[in-house]
Amino acid sequence: MGKGGAVLTVGRPLPWQEAKDKLTYVRQHGVDQFIQHYRRHETKQRDTLLYGDEIEYGLFKLSSDGASLSLRGGEVRSLLSNREAEERRAIPESGKVTWHPEYGSWMVESTPEKPYSGYTDDLRRVESSMRSRRARLLMALKDNEVAPTVVAFPLLGASNDELPRNGPVASSVLVPDDVINPHPRFGALTKNIRERRGSNVEVIAPLFQDDNTTGDAIKADAMAFGMGCCCLQVTFQCRDVDESRHVYDQLAVLAPIMMALTAATPILAGKLQDHDCRWDIVSQSVDDRTTDERRTSLSSSSKGDKRLAGSGTRKLRTSRYSAAASYVCRRCDLHSCAARYNDVEVEVDESALQKLKKEGIDDLLATHVAHLFVRDPLVIFDGLCEEVDDNTQTDHFENLQSTNWNSVRWKPPPADSNIGWRVELRTMEVQLTDFENAAFTVFCVLVLRVLLSFDLNIYVPMSKVHENMDRAHSRGAASQQKFWWRSHMVVPGEPCAGDREDSVVEMTLLEILTGKGGYYPGLVPLVLVYLDSIGCDPDTASRVQAYVDLIVKRASGELQTAAAWQRDFVCTHPDYKKDSVVSPTIARDLLQRCHSIGVGDVHEPSLLGENVVAPVRKENAYNVQLSRVHFQTSSSLCTLLDQYAERALLVKKRKSVVEDVARLRNELDEKEKELKELNDALEPSNGVQRSPSLNRLHSEEGENLAVTLERMRGISETLEPAAGDGV
Template sequence: MGLLSLGTPLPWKEVEKYANHVREHGITQFLHIWNNNKDKKDNVLLWGDEVEYMVVSYDDEKKSAFLSLRQAQILAALEKDEMKQRKIEDDANLALNQRIPTFHPEYGRYMLEATPGYPYTASFDDLLNVEKNMERRREIAIAHLLPNEFPVTLASYPRLGAPGQFTDPYYPATGPASRSFFLPDELINPHVRFPTLTANIRERRGSKVAINVPIFKDKNTPSPFIDPTIPYDRDIFSEDANAKNGAALPDHIYMDSMGFGMGCCCLQITFQATDIDEARQLYDQLAPLSPIFLALTAASPAWRGYLSDQDCRWNVIAGSVDDRTEEERGLKPLEHNRYVIPKSRYDSIDCYISRRPEFRDEYNDIELVKNEEIKTMLTDAGVDEALADHYAHLFIRDPIVVFSELVDQDDANSSDHFENIQSTNWQTMRFKPPPPGSGIGWRVEFRSMEIQITDFENAAFAIFIVLLTRVILSFGLNFYLPISKVDENMKVAHHRDAVLNEKFYFRKDVFAHKRNSPENVTGSETASEDATPDSEDSSSDENSSTRSFSGPAVRPPVEEEYDLMTMDEIINGKKLESPGGEDVGCDDFSFPGLVPLVQSYLDSMSIDVDTRCRLNAYTDLISKRASGELDTAASWIRKFIRGHKDYEFDSVVSSEVNYDLVRTIEKLTKGEEWDGAGASMLGGLSATR
């Protein structure tokens, strides 16, 4: 089980007093970690996924599916079993797919998180274990549920916060922590950390969080849409006036509580790099892919009982933990706060951290708000500018939860204060330093993906990302884009059917040094790993790109490095017609596509036929999602709702429609109906299982 610090949480007014203490000791703790690990080399690839579930409880008579609030009992039962099995396992040295997965608590009291239990290695055998391991996790979860419960992997629950009952058991929405109009505090994990997070975010901000997702205007949706289900005139808490004073926007689905975001499910992947530089390289190279994979995994079209005009969860979570004050949001002149902060603490990354030669200063093109004292602490201790900037930026935030028993720590051996700030910066990528005294290496986490309905799909996306990291490293790929363009892609990724209708900024030439390397002038396709100088301290990008090469290297303006591409082009490749009309093939003017790149990497490995077939099934899914041949989960859910006999084309997702949706999702999860009810999303894929 994931361990959460126990103790007495301080109220916001007290936490505030300790903010500098936590930041300073947090950075001191980081410096111990950094000093002990910065020269660590030769860690092997280890990696693992995190899958989040919602436990639903069916009431077949009422044709309702509720969110079951039995997390504590379920986790206790799982832990008891795990204890028993661990002992046996220690002796038996079981194969990885037979090892005991680990279950963790999550924000929602209806949620579970499960990890493989042991990290996977780089072996192809382990890749084949991923889906089995995910299936096993779900089976184990099911074995600890009631007969009318089921763990679905749904990114957003369509009826969360909708009128009437949506939790089992029912609670009215009158909780002091969230003060929500819609969500009872009882759906928050009761461990003190979570209600305290909720209350302290609200108090720090000075109002309830306010999330407004555009409503999907269907044939019978009133226009303007003024939500009749908002209790504008409630008068229990001071924040109750927020909604009528402008927090709730017309034509939007208004949400007012952390649970709407942190109650969503995602798919995260963590990798161990060989050393700190490789971790920094992977962090940077995966960052521009985070909006691409957000759009491809889109699975959240419905909120608070309505169909929305967006497909992804990300901006809902960003809004749900946005603890910035009005001054910090730039709505009032700075008086009590230090900074105007452009983004929520849950958002896309703000700066690249690698300084390999393919990096150019122009890529870090958005304002980076920094805590200058923290930066000085880091640079005085010998941390390079780029990494110091990264932490000086993360450490502009206050801690949200501080336990009184944990204020004083042994900074040489603890990372509690560091993790307090680090782990409440919920960004698209996370750079994870080794835990003190652990033997674990530098890791990177890819955090943007939405959870998929079936284990097959979740395995496919997890495996595809891990293969991409291998391709990036062995071909020396370069996906750098200015961060402002990555941010624009994040916005676009949310749009309804972005996969089909939108274009994304993407780098035209992903072969890092191909244009600059003398070898490549003569047409060699050699991966550029060897040709890559390790210049940590390169101050000017012009110099760093030419230093180790004899040939002249004139870099084009940054704006010429990227173009707008469709998802199909990014994933499956783009062939340009030459001016004469003939197909010019995969040369300078065409983008190879991420799936063909992964395929050519696989071609270069010796893999047995069975393994390759299985991996092809995963890449096929991704390829077909990108081409539009198969629907995203969001698109499929939207079609299911709109095609339901009880839907009235007024954007409302009724309890009955929700019930049938969840029942169908359960079937898909069990491998049924792929060529039936699930055909537009999974059709034709069952043959490959």
């Protein structure tokens, strides 16, 4: 579920009670490390746009009676990583892939090893890369396994496997600890969230109501229900720190819009939910807030624990998995005054805030960083606390940064790296096909280029962004919901202080994409104007047009979201009882269909329209070298040549037969035409009786031709060529 760049340290995580004594040290030194790191990289610049995507996959086993998790994520990742190493010389730089571990032991994540560049032909490379990764993953699957790009396993917490529940890590009555990646970090995250909170996490989602539905909510009790979700994330490298802060703000506004357009989570714990997205599920699954932190008002008797951030009693509005809290851009021009849109109270660690300001960090960025430190570090490794050098390492800062899972993440350059300032969009849900995943990735890239190139402003008050995040969850939000959006995107030279330019109105996603009235042009027309203005090559322009057409049709309701399609699949399945329950056989058939759609074996017009996905095959996973072939004996070579020579003769003979068939068909057509003319001339209405001998004569000629054609067809069928032969 997007590990967020966390480094999988090898070592022993401290148990929570032992880690508590280290929390204050890590928080304080995390701030120090950020300040040192910021100063070292404040002036770092990169001239070229770079971006990359992350796609997560689940591995599932299908059987006659249902579906289950395939807990081979680590094995599959190791196999794929080893194969990548073996094939390095055969794979071009643009085709190399990195495989990463994920939270679930049934999950694996892929990224292109090298980021995409800021050239138009790389917009086409995105889909190609995604298809290659899917093909390579197929190569690692067993015969009874599938790996569709679905957000969640439909039966998680509802399957009848014999794995033990109530394990020491998750303490869940619904899922076993075996589903958690065996790396120590993931188990420690799971257990420490529970222990800091003081109870199991509580996930509650609205239950889809049907004729025989009982109850009104779906409940789950473990981190796996959220962090076991798969998503599509896109990271952008910016020119410098200032541009990265501007991009962060723009993506914060886009985040809920993109989540609604990619909605793909209609099922939780074996039941249909009445929401379309995963975000709230994940948010609840990692909510480590104490009872006092979750309360609307604090009891006067609460003393808390002084070792925790805010003593564990400071009111925190949200889980540590939430929407962006505040804008950070410090541009001082007329139309990008970010601070004026920060209308939401942001909790901060006051000591961190004052230290940051004292070191010269501006108020907007200081607030953003100090907000990270209202949380506690969740995993501290033995021997990696006081031993970390604040001047050269950023482990403690990244400890907090990587476990504040926000809709957009602002990412300073890694230590000892040429990588620049980056921003990550985290809200999009993974789609069933690489065509769709590429469409949304490319669309985000182009919208961002439009906003930067045309210097446009899409700021809305942060409270409206949060409201948009809530609205994006609703069933059918992509085509039916309205979202807060600017009525005017101010261009350079226009004042931004006026009421007209600063007004925020409700729009459908279709209006946001295609325009409204004469005052708002829409994102899609701006993208197309941008491509035209830079002289985009025809092949890329054509592909982008197909991408934006898909997105617009989804917003109009002409095409379904993955969430709507999956819900309809369940509701129309012959085993469905109209009770909102996804049975094992329904889940199996759903996963098989999703897999078939993803690899191009099945075309689903309600999802893709006229866009047909070319088949993805494991045989195409890697390049094949044009190497020398050594035959053991000359006779084996001769045998092979004889086989191909014989086949060439058969193909030649078939061609002759086909030509004969065509000639005879033409003759038959002519005879049938002649027969019809004679029959018409001999109609009884003309007062002339038809001659029986004449009828018999023409009938016999037709039969003779038909028999000849039938013989020719028989010959043709015996010479049916293998796939790939042409005539």
